[in-house]
């Protein structure tokens with residue numbers, strides 16, 4: 001640890017953290033961006049509908065964003081933040097260093113919980129999807145299975161039918177479905193199959 005005090009330490013170099021870094025850099029703030037790498041954006045082979053890009057790889061967004069942030073003197077380090085403490089200043093610690101800052105922005109993203117189904121990772125973003133907004137459109141007029149372990153997944157199945165396709169099978173994954181939910185799905189012509197999937201064949 002040294003005595004240097006950053007105006008801001010940003011945790012996470014996804015679109016959120018990078019956009020914050022670019023703006024703070026443009027406000028001539030002294031910014032450190034810490035990222036352990038491998039977030040949600042990085043893993044997305046195809047990001048669609050970002051303004052001005054019909055299709056772009058997530059890793060391209062990150063690479064270009066980092067270049068843009070560096071051009072405004074943002075310092076970027078590949079490090080995992082292990083702890084943040086607040087006294088007069090913030091102290092942000094990684095396994096081998098600590099940094100002081102007046103402000104901290106946490107932009108560490110979310111991560112998808114992938115069920116233990118064989119080949120799920122192999123097909124992630126290519127037939128197996130986790131985000132209705134990102135990928136629902138690709139299923140337009142196709143035959144799909146919607147699977148979920150919370151009741152909200154019933155709403156996803158209903159929304160999929162409203163927007164994208166009528167040929168839907170719903171699988172309650174380790175979820176006991178109330179009769180009322182079964183009735184709504186049945187009224188909408190969505191088949192319910194109560195099984196535990198073990199593999200995606202492709």
Ligand SMILES: Cc1cc2nc3c(=O)[nH]c(=O)nc-3n(C[C@H](O)[C@H](O)[C@H](O)COP(=O)(O)OP(=O)(O)OC[C@H]3O[C@@H](n4cnc5c(N)ncnc54)[C@H](O)[C@@H]3O)c2cc1C
Pocket residue numbers: 011012013014015016017034035036037038039040041042043044045046047048049050058079080081082107108109110124125130131133134135
């Ligand atoms: C298959 C797929 C397709 C997608 N398609 C689209 C699409 O078409 N359109 C769209 O708008 N969105 C799409 N998304 C969603 C989009 O990628 C994310 O929602 C969005 O990019 C999240 O940005 P973020 O900055 O919040 O988080 P992230 O991109 O996850 O970035 C967070 C960063 O924080 C870092 N981090 C986390 N913890 C720490 C720590 N302790 N120390 C240091 N660093 C840390 C991570 O390593 C990561 O780099 C898709 C996602 C997936 C998985």
